[in-house]
Amino acid sequence: MIRLFHSPLSPFCRKVRLSLAEKKLEVELVEERYWEKDGEFLRRNPAAKVPVLKMDGMMMAESSAICEYIEETHPTPSLLPKGAVERFEVRRMVSWFDDKFHHEVTSKLLYERVNKKVMAQGYPDSANVKAGARNIKYHLDYMGWILDQRRWLAGDAMSLADFAAAAHLSALDYISDVDWNRNDNVKTWYAKIKSRPAFRSILADQVPGFPPPAHYTDLDF
Amino acid sequence: MIRLFHSPLSPFCRKVRLSLAEKKLEVELVEERYWEKDGEFLRRNPAAKVPVLKMDGMMMAESSAICEYIEETHPTPSLLPKGAVERFEVRRMVSWFDDKFHHEVTSKLLYERVNKKVMAQGYPDSANVKAGARNIKYHLDYMGWILDQRRWLAGDAMSLADFAAAAHLSALDYISDVDWNRNDNVKTWYAKIKSRPAFRSILADQVPGFPPPAHYTDLDF
Numbered sequence: 138m139i140r141l142f143h144s145p146l147s148p149f150c151r152k153v154r155l156s157l158a159e160k161k162l163e164v165e166l167v168e169e170r171y172w173e174k175d176g177e178f179l180r181r182n183p184a185a186k187v188p189v190l191k192m193d194g195m196m197m198a199e200s201s202a203i204c205e206y207i208e209e210t211h212p213t214p215s216l217l218p219k220g221a222v223e224r225f226e227v228r229r230m231v232s233w234f235d236d237k238f239h240h241e242v243t244s245k246l247l248y249e250r251v252n253k254k255v256m257a258q259g260y261p262d263s264a265n266v267k268a269g270a271r272n273i274k275y276h277l278d279y280m281g282w283i284l285d286q287r288r289w290l291a292g293d294a295m296s297l298a299d300f301a302a303a304a305h306l307s308a309l310d311y312i313s314d315v316d317w318n319r320n321d322n323v324k325t326w327y328a329k330i331k332s333r334p335a336f337r338s339i340l341a342d343q344v345p346g347f348p349p350p351a352h353y354t355d356l357d358f
Numbered sequence: 359m360i361r362l363f364h365s366p367l368s369p370f371c372r373k374v375r376l377s378l379a380e381k382k383l384e385v386e387l388v389e390e391r392y393w394e395k396d397g398e399f400l401r402r403n404p405a406a407k408v409p410v411l412k413m414d415g416m417m418m419a420e421s422s423a424i425c426e427y428i429e430e431t432h433p434t435p436s437l438l439p440k441g442a443v444e445r446f447e448v449r450r451m452v453s454w455f456d457d458k459f460h461h462e463v464t465s466k467l468l469y470e471r472v473n474k475k476v477m478a479q480g481y482p483d484s485a486n487v488k489a490g491a492r493n494i495k496y497h498l499d500y501m502g503w504i505l506d507q508r509r510w511l512a513g514d515a516m517s518l519a520d521f522a523a524a525a526h527l528s529a530l531d532y533i534s535d536v537d538w539n540r541n542d543n544v545k546t547w548y549a550k551i552k553s554r555p556a557f558r559s560i561l562a563d564q565v566p567g568f569p570p571p572a573h574y575t576d577l578d579f
Contacts, residue, residue: 193443195443197446197450199449201422201453202452206442206446206449209442221427221430221431222427224427225416225423225424225426228422228423229418229423232420
């Protein structure tokens, strides 16, 4: 049995969940309060963060290494194209979201507004929240510009890049921080990915103290 | 001709340089003052950071995507093993250094002490420097523990994981921030990797205002 130690709104966990679900790999989700640095969890993962995936007898950390492993051991349906140039573009876009978008948007909105409260680490820093709200605009514009030229974010087929992006945006959508009216291309793209069976578990997430807005689960948002 | 837009002490650039050199791919290095956000550079790379690699007619950003591309297009000598489990371990360790070590050590020592001055962004934050000096100890211990069980960081063959680690440590060694006497395994490992022909360009780096210590280039340090 595959088991994922996760946190519901973590974009890195969501990316792994989407990959597993798209490949129809059943997983048992175990919610982990990783910031409490429980001894049992630290033994599983010295990096003290989620996701940690128990699969094939291993305890695996680092979401990008995990997704490559899932792809190599379960290549169908494919989330990475065949050609080296196309694969580069997928990985570049995954890094764009997990590194740049994470730093400029996710950490400044989601972590300030939700994680700090859940972890009892004080109040949101309003300068960060303002910067995140400003930054997400140009990221949505960048995505819209890309989606003007391609069907999916890294090419003509859906890939890990789309899951990385959707993992961040869906977590931000849970707290109503995505303006879906800003760019039609982005809205159309998200509607396509949101309606996939792989997305169901993500849409069922609930964080105590933070009820999702009605549009969060609505496929016609 | 392959061209790399880089910054000499950037660990992400050094990782790419080591990969190219190990595969005997000649590269022209172009030093980039990326923090000045020159219009020409921003056109090459909207993420406004280094490394940017010009290769096969593309302008490529994101060091991990770049290294995977180099590996796929020039598989010999190999920097990624064959098996999925072994490949996972290499990628996990690369993320360990580029994410965790970078956050806990490199950004707190190198960026505070060198980048801030070079970028004219003020003085080092002493709390960060102290934290970095404390954190590097347990990272060296972790590496020592791993190297007690394996010849190289991710297994019995040298891999991208060793280059990622050596990229960070060599940049920190340039400012004398690595205590090589802390762990014999780590010192032996670094002596092996430092003596490879691929390392020569790294050892020849010079940053104005920051002369390297004598031991930096010494293979018998």
